[in-house]
Amino acid sequence: xxATASKSLDWDAVVSELDGVEVIRDANQIAKLSQDYFTxxxxxxxxxxxxxxxxxxxxxxxxxxxxxxxxxxKHRIPLxxxxxxxxxxxxxxxxxxxxxxxxxxxxQIKWIKPGxxxxxxxxxxxxxDKQAKESGWEVRMAPSTYRTATVGGFIGGGSGGIGxxxxxxxxxxxxxxxxxxxxxxxxxxxxxxxxDEVQQVxxxxxxxxxxxxxxxxxxxxxxxxxxIVTFSxxxxxxxxxxxxxxxxxxxxxxxxxxxxxxxxxxxxxxSHIPDGSHCALLMVSESCKEPFSELVKACGGxxxxxxxxxxxxxxxxxxxxxxxxxxxxxxxVDLSITYLQTLFPADPDLKxxxxxxxxxxxxxxxHLEFLRTGxxxxxxxxxxxxxxxxxxxxxxxxxxxxxxxxxxxxxTYILEDGGRKSVDVAQLEFKxxxxxxxxxxxxxxxxxxxxx
Numbered sequence: 001x002x003a004t005a006s007k008s009l010d011w012d013a014v015v016s017e018l019d020g021v022e023v024i025r026d027a028n029q030i031a032k033l034s035q036d037y038f039t040x041x042x043x044x045x046x047x048x049x050x051x052x053x054x055x056x057x058x059x060x061x062x063x064x065x066x067x068x069x070x071x072x073x074k075h076r077i078p079l080x081x082x083x084x085x086x087x088x089x090x091x092x093x094x095x096x097x098x099x100x101x102x103x104x105x106x107x108q109i110k111w112i113k114p115g116x117x118x119x120x121x122x123x124x125x126x127x128x129d130k131q132a133k134e135s136g137w138e139v140r141m142a143p144s145t146y147r148t149a150t151v152g153g154f155i156g157g158g159s160g161g162i163g164x165x166x167x168x169x170x171x172x173x174x175x176x177x178x179x180x181x182x183x184x185x186x187x188x189x190x191x192x193x194x195x196d197e198v199q200q201v202x203x204x205x206x207x208x209x210x211x212x213x214x215x216x217x218x219x220x221x222x223x224x225x226x227x228i229v230t231f232s233x234x235x236x237x238x239x240x241x242x243x244x245x246x247x248x249x250x251x252x253x254x255x256x257x258x259x260x261x262x263x264x265x266x267x268x269x270x271s272h273i274p275d276g277s278h279c280a281l282l283m284v285s286e287s288c289k290e291p292f293s294e295l296v297k298a299c300g301g302x303x304x305x306x307x308x309x310x311x312x313x314x315x316x317x318x319x320x321x322x323x324x325x326x327x328x329x330x331x332x333v334d335l336s337i338t339y340l341q342t343l344f345p346a347d348p349d350l351k352x353x354x355x356x357x358x359x360x361x362x363x364x365x366x367h368l369e370f371l372r373t374g375x376x377x378x379x380x381x382x383x384x385x386x387x388x389x390x391x392x393x394x395x396x397x398x399x400x401x402x403x404x405x406x407x408x409x410x411x412t413y414i415l416e417d418g419g420r421k422s423v424d425v426a427q428l429e430f431k432x433x434x435x436x437x438x439x440x441x442x443x444x445x446x447x448x449x450x451x452x
Contacts, residue, residue, distance in 0.1 A: 083153020121152020223309030245377035
């Protein structure tokens with residue numbers, strides 16, 4: 001079914017079949033719930049800004065999800081799932097109209113055990129973190145939208161974040177233990193995936209199943225201190241970030257490096273960052289404060305801000321200036337700024353980082369987020385780009401790729417064209433089984449559209 005065809009449906013009759021499920025028909029609310037933060041990309045803004053669903057449903061139980069799925073299959077209605085809508089690539093934007101399945105009211109935390117929790121998809125990461133800490137545990141990793149993002153949305157559309165410097169990325173084995181998924185077969189059913197099977201729906205934009213429950217691991221809750229460390233030279237700051245990330249004895253949750261003039265966009269932090277300074281925004285365990293301070297001294301940095309663990313959570317947190325919140329703050333000053341997502345190869349000397357920093361200068365501002373992958377700490381970058389034309393943006397991406405940097409293109413809503421770069425056969429085969437009519441988030445999985 002296309003968006004045009006969906007308009008010819010008797011939506012009053014469809015709503016009557018959804019009796020007992022909250023339905024939203026207000027045009028303004030539907031428009032709002034049809035979007036995410038794709039506006040960070042001028043390419044996506046042009047492609048997605050006019051896309052809308054026909055109505056929104058908000059189930060509160062798995063049985064209600066099954067009812068919605070059955071109605072959609074019966075009438076061949078496209079169905080697009082969403083959490084809090086904090087993604088950046090149009091993951092939850094309905095390309096062909098239909099029903100938007102807002103899972104944000106499925107907020108039950110089923111249980112918390114040592115190192116593991118079971119939750120519904122609409123549970124906010126901040127709420128889970130707060131409850132887990134009561135028993136000495138915490139969420140392993142979270143996006144910079146930690147206060148609003150949901151667990152289901154993060155798994156379906158995210159890749160990593162604050163905590164990835166310790167625990168890697170969501171796709172790494174052990175970072176998602178199990179999911180319950182509602183199918184879109186003629187008679188929808190619930191399937192439980194465990195172990196490596198979870199990769200069939202992990203970071204799949206909701207194209208091949210509706211997640212109704214997740215088991216995710218927790219980490220030990222540490223007393224996190226926040227620090228700002230400044231440097232007069234960017235590469236000194238970058239190498240400090242590498243050194244801290246490589247320091248296995250120092251427990252950290254965030255290592256975020258920003259080349260000037262990026263810190264100039266951080267209005268609330270400006271009193272702690274001198275003009276022209278490059279900075280590191282950090283979260284380090286309070287127990288590691290002394291060795292951390294020695295490392296800062298050895299690397300030529302200056303600690304200009306410190307917040308004790310007991311004060312964390314009061315007011316704005318440093319994590320809300322990192323990852324893609326960096327882009328958000330920059331765009332609040334200059335809407336012409338967009339961004340890249342780059343993985344640099346493991347290299348203790350950071351030669352490619354230095355080359356890109358020097359080569360592009362003020363056109364591509366360097367912003368590094370350190371994470372673990374394959375047993376090593378490497379710099380991922382969410383560089384700020386002063387956008388001019390689509391052609392120039394593609395030239396910048398091509399130059400990075402030709403020189404050995406991996407670009408997860410944030411300017412496409414197609415699953416395989418973003419971070420994957422190839423067809424995930426397991427995800428495609430799973431979709432064939434559980435969504436035979438291709439109703440789930442249509443238009444996002446290229447492998448499905450090209451399968452013939």
